[in-house]
Amino acid sequence: MTGSDGGPDPDDPLEYDQARWSVDDSRYEPLLSEKNTDRVTVESSLPDGLTRDELTLPSLPEPALARHYTRLSEMNYGVESGPFPLGSCTMKYNPKFTEDVAARREASVHPDRSERSVQGLLEIQHRLQEQLATIGGMDAVTLQPPAGAAGEFTGILIAKAYHEANGDDRTEVVVPDSAHGTNFASAAMAGYDVVELPSGDDGRVDLEALSAALSERTAALMLTNPNTLGLFERNITEIAQMVHEVGGLLYYDGANLNALLGRGRPGDMGFDLMHYNVHKTFATPHGGGGPGAGPVGVTEELAEFLPDPHVRRADGGYERYTPVRSIGKVHGYEGNWLVLLKAYAYITRLGGAGLTDASAKAVLNANYLAERIEYEVPFGPFHHEFVASAGEQDAADAAKRMLDYGVHPPTTKWPETVDEALMTEPTEIERKRTLEQLAAAFNAARADDTETLEDAPQRTAARRIDQASAARNPRLSWQALDDE
Amino acid sequence: MVPGRNLSQPLLATRCNTGITFLMTANGSPYASHTDAETEAMLSAIGAESEAELFDIPESVRFDESLGIEQRGEQAVRSLIDRTLERNDDLIEFLGRGHYDHYVPSMVDQLSSRSEFLTSYTQYQPEVAQGFLQALFEYQSMLVELTGLPVANCSMYDAATALGEAATLAIRVRAVDGDRVLVPERLQEGRRRTLESYLVGHDVGIETYPMADGIADVEALSERMGEETLLVYAETPTVRGTIEERLDAIGDLAADSGALFVVGSDPVALSVLERPADVGADVAIGEAATLGLPAAYGMGTGLFACREEFLRQVPGRLVGASEDASGRRAYTLTLQTREQHIRRERATSNICTNQAWVALRTAMHLAWLGPDGLIDLAEDCVTRPKELAARIDDIRGIGAPVHDRHHFREFVARTDQPAAAVAADLERDGYAVHVLDEHEIQICTTETNEDAIDGFLEALREAAR
Numbered sequence: 001m002t003g004s005d006g007g008p009d010p011d012d013p014l015e016y017d018q019a020r021w022s023v024d025d026s027r028y029e030p031l032l033s034e035k036n037t038d039r040v041t042v043e044s045s046l047p048d049g050l051t052r053d054e055l056t057l058p059s060l061p062e063p064a065l066a067r068h069y070t071r072l073s074e075m076n077y078g079v080e081s082g083p084f085p086l087g088s089c090t091m092k093y094n095p096k097f098t099e100d101v102a103a104r105r106e107a108s109v110h111p112d113r114s115e116r117s118v119q120g121l122l123e124i125q126h127r128l129q130e131q132l133a134t135i136g137g138m139d140a141v142t143l144q145p146p147a148g149a150a151g152e153f154t155g156i157l158i159a160k161a162y163h164e165a166n167g168d169d170r171t172e173v174v175v176p177d178s179a180h181g182t183n184f185a186s187a188a189m190a191g192y193d194v195v196e197l198p199s200g201d202d203g204r205v206d207l208e209a210l211s212a213a214l215s216e217r218t219a220a221l222m223l224t225n226p227n228t229l230g231l232f233e234r235n236i237t238e239i240a241q242m243v244h245e246v247g248g249l250l251y252y253d254g255a256n257l258n259a260l261l262g263r264g265r266p267g268d269m270g271f272d273l274m275h276y277n278v279h280k281t282f283a284t285p286h287g288g289g290g291p292g293a294g295p296v297g298v299t300e301e302l303a304e305f306l307p308d309p310h311v312r313r314a315d316g317g318y319e320r321y322t323p324v325r326s327i328g329k330v331h332g333y334e335g336n337w338l339v340l341l342k343a344y345a346y347i348t349r350l351g352g353a354g355l356t357d358a359s360a361k362a363v364l365n366a367n368y369l370a371e372r373i374e375y376e377v378p379f380g381p382f383h384h385e386f387v388a389s390a391g392e393q394d395a396a397d398a399a400k401r402m403l404d405y406g407v408h409p410p411t412t413k414w415p416e417t418v419d420e421a422l423m424t425e426p427t428e429i430e431r432k433r434t435l436e437q438l439a440a441a442f443n444a445a446r447a448d449d450t451e452t453l454e455d456a457p458q459r460t461a462a463r464r465i466d467q468a469s470a471a472r473n474p475r476l477s478w479q480a481l482d483d484e
Numbered sequence: 485m486v487p488g489r490n491l492s493q494p495l496l497a498t499r500c501n502t503g504i505t506f507l508m509t510a511n512g513s514p515y516a517s518h519t520d521a522e523t524e525a526m527l528s529a530i531g532a533e534s535e536a537e538l539f540d541i542p543e544s545v546r547f548d549e550s551l552g553i554e555q556r557g558e559q560a561v562r563s564l565i566d567r568t569l570e571r572n573d574d575l576i577e578f579l580g581r582g583h584y585d586h587y588v589p590s591m592v593d594q595l596s597s598r599s600e601f602l603t604s605y606t607q608y609q610p611e612v613a614q615g616f617l618q619a620l621f622e623y624q625s626m627l628v629e630l631t632g633l634p635v636a637n638c639s640m641y642d643a644a645t646a647l648g649e650a651a652t653l654a655i656r657v658r659a660v661d662g663d664r665v666l667v668p669e670r671l672q673e674g675r676r677r678t679l680e681s682y683l684v685g686h687d688v689g690i691e692t693y694p695m696a697d698g699i700a701d702v703e704a705l706s707e708r709m710g711e712e713t714l715l716v717y718a719e720t721p722t723v724r725g726t727i728e729e730r731l732d733a734i735g736d737l738a739a740d741s742g743a744l745f746v747v748g749s750d751p752v753a754l755s756v757l758e759r760p761a762d763v764g765a766d767v768a769i770g771e772a773a774t775l776g777l778p779a780a781y782g783m784g785t786g787l788f789a790c791r792e793e794f795l796r797q798v799p800g801r802l803v804g805a806s807e808d809a810s811g812r813r814a815y816t817l818t819l820q821t822r823e824q825h826i827r828r829e830r831a832t833s834n835i836c837t838n839q840a841w842v843a844l845r846t847a848m849h850l851a852w853l854g855p856d857g858l859i860d861l862a863e864d865c866v867t868r869p870k871e872l873a874a875r876i877d878d879i880r881g882i883g884a885p886v887h888d889r890h891h892f893r894e895f896v897a898r899t900d901q902p903a904a905a906v907a908a909d910l911e912r913d914g915y916a917v918h919v920l921d922e923h924e925i926q927i928c929t930t931e932t933n934e935d936a937i938d939g940f941l942e943a944l945r946e947a948a949r
Contacts, residue, residue, distance in 0.1 A: 072614075
């Protein structure tokens with residue numbers, strides 16, 4: 001796919017062929033590791049009673065392994081393979097230099113090193129805390145939570161500790177119906193009953209419904225802003241006031257922060273605490289599902305509840321300390337440090353101007369793409385993402401067809417507030433022509449008939465995969481396959 | 485863009501006025517390189533005059549872009565970070581206590597860094613994610629072999645959160661009306677305190693059982709077991725580096741009282757020690773990134789495996805084998821109705837983003853070692869601490885090992901001098917060890933510090949006197 005002038009006609013979708021295994025099972029290339037295991041007898045200087053008898057693992061020379069993993073990588077689609085407009089996931093380009101930064105030997109120290117001997121590392125942690133606080137309009141930030149959901153859990157534990165410190169026994173967390181599933185699960189993990197808030201007709205929080213949901217039982221409202229439809233909650237000031245009036249806290253889910261950089265800060269909108277998804281907003285690689293990092297920012301009033309340890313300036317350097325009413329720990333050490341280091345490198349590279357521009361281009365791209373595609377796009381105006389409706393088509397089928405047109409499809413069938421949802425977030429990295437190519441893929445899928453959609457994809461490493469039988473008859477290891 | 489620029493001034497006007505065509509690109513994101521002509525054409529297509537106009541943010545809560553973070557060139561960022569990290573002391577680490585440093589082969593770095601792996605997303609479109617899915621299936625399979633348990637998920641955040649998840653699993657699957665989790669009195673602090681956090685939402689308390697000379701005191705443990713015991717946790721190696729000798733007895737006690745038995749370990753230790761399944765473990769947890777990642781300031785990957793009967797209660801993602809429309813084997817995330825994006829507040833866990841890429845690295849490292857290489861590495865983990873402890877025991881003012889047990893990678897030593905002073909002296913000489921209490925230090929040795937042992941012993945001889 002081209003990102004510059006020249007190249008294919010932007011109105012004509014690309015065709016795409018991914019590497020795949022040979023059809024003939026006996027001619028897999030290279031051979032699967034399961035077929036290359038060796039069973040060896042375990043010999044150890046330990047007494048027999050403490051040891052196992054044998055061990056069966058793949059046994060391949062390095063060149064064969066290199067081919068195996070190279071081949072597997074060819075059967076995988078990443079941000080560098082082509083457009084990746086996966087809604088709510090912010091699949092932006094992951095700058096190469098951040099990998100080199102994280103590979104520094106000096107960065108990889110043991111977590112139990114003395115404070116005195118890791119001053120450089122503590123200084124970077126402190127700088128990142130400050131950068132994130134500025135970006136979110138928060139007073140203090142912990143880097144410990146290892147993912148967004150862990151950040152949510154941390155935030156809700158902080159809210160719980162805050163209420164308990166006030167002698168206030170609250171039992172409910174309010175979550176809009178369009179929120180990420182993690183919000184519900186994180187609140188439940190912290191022992192709260194979840195109150196689901198129905199969206200209004202405009203796709204935003206309905207103030208009357210909110211009023212009905214809030215009470216002296218409310219510990220917090222968890223809100224994503226702009227929400228998962230890409231819509232800014234225009235009534236955010238009233239929402240904050242209503243939550244605060246009943247004594248609750250307002251929690252910001254940072255999944256969509258890429259829409260606001262430099263132009264809006266959760267802290268200024270009345271949010272009391274928030275998490276950041278550095279693997280979304282700050283360009284650290286998603287790694288096929290992780291690792292990410294989910295730092296949590298809080299107002300000054302909540303800073304004493306942050307996880308242990310926290311980093312602050314001390315005489316001539318930096319120190320770890322335990323906040324006086326710390327909730328304790330949410331990770332064995334201090335989270336996904338190498339991911340945080342990449343985020344620090346990205347923020348430092350872009351600076352305030354670059355971050356603000358990234359948001360501007362992300363929002364511009366989403367709006368331009370929404371304009372170009374022929375599927376109906378309800379609601380608006382959009383920030384960094386929009387949710388189109390596949391209408392009479394099955395959104396999942398349409399998505400599979402887009403794979404054949406060389407793009408990763410949008411998030412499908414969610415949020416449920418839009419029928420057959422195609423939740424689309426192109427991010428700032430795509431230029432005009434690429435967005436046109438992307439729109440062409442949407443439009444081509446829209447023009448295809450049902451049979452074609454149901455037969456898709458055709459050009460990928462695997463054809464349509466039978467999900468139902470995978471769940472009905474779970475085979476989760478080589479051993480399970482061998483038992484058949 | 486200039487930080488603090490008046491918001492009401494549209495961006496295009498700024499550029500027109502200055503006449504600099506690439507003003508945005510010069511100060512903007514280097515990874516969003518729209519030309520001005522493109523930006524203008526796009527704005528015009530959507531009927532907007534400026535980018536600022538696209539932001540539907542009420543004036544009262546708008547921010548004026550004054551983030552105050554300077555933009556730097558790539559080289560400048562790298563040298564800034566290099567300079568800062570160089571303020572870390574260059575110490576040779578003899579540190580462990582649950583988090584270990586083994587040599588990571590270059591193949592792991594090079595191949596895991598292929599962008600198709602590194603920059604991909606969770607495999608919700610499995611037809612274009614077969615490579616990663618197969619690699620995670622291989623990871624699960626290797627953990628099944630190492631633990632002997634038939635179900636392994638494709639990662640938790642780290643060992644501490646895996647222990648927390650094991651406890652909430654126990655709450656879900658145990659019919660007993662238990663309200664107590666039993667853990668060893670000696671447990672890495674982060675594991676203990678993360679477990680506490682995972683139990684905040686439940687009416688379940690944590691109690692400890694004593695250790696006798698570095699391993700579980702099974703008799704004392706049996707007195708603490710009762711109907712209220714939901715879960716018993718034991719680990720091997722223990723946080724003090726000893727190999728737990730009574731796992732089967734602990735497993736029997738757990739079985740007798742209907743408690744879940746959770747065993748903690750790591751892939752290297754599991755290659756030679758008894759399989760958790762063979763000592764009656766219901767769940768195995770641990771630090772999988774003992775292979776695949778360097779020390780990384782505590783970043784890891786939680787190993788999580790369990791018995792078949794808990795399959796539908798497992799936290800986290802699972803990769804399963806299936807077939808595609810042409811009848812060929814294919815892989816997919818499966819049993820997703822356990823997960824938060826479908827089950828929401830009734831999910832088995834809130835985990836979404838996990839440590840998939842680290843799990844990929846762990847699998848690559850395991851495959852690179854092969855069964856013989858892995859067993860050799862494990863055997864070194866048995867002999868190295870034994871030999872080092874013997875040499876240290878010859879030094880005046882220090883005795884090692886404190887526990888008359890088999891050790892794995894590390895051991896505790898007793899110092900005549902205050903332990904903190906000994907460690908401080910060692911640090912001045914360029915070596916890091918753990919201080920446990922007033923007269924105990926802990927020393928971990930693997931292939932990554934073996935070349936430094938002579939110098940370390942020299943420094944210890946001075947420090948311990």
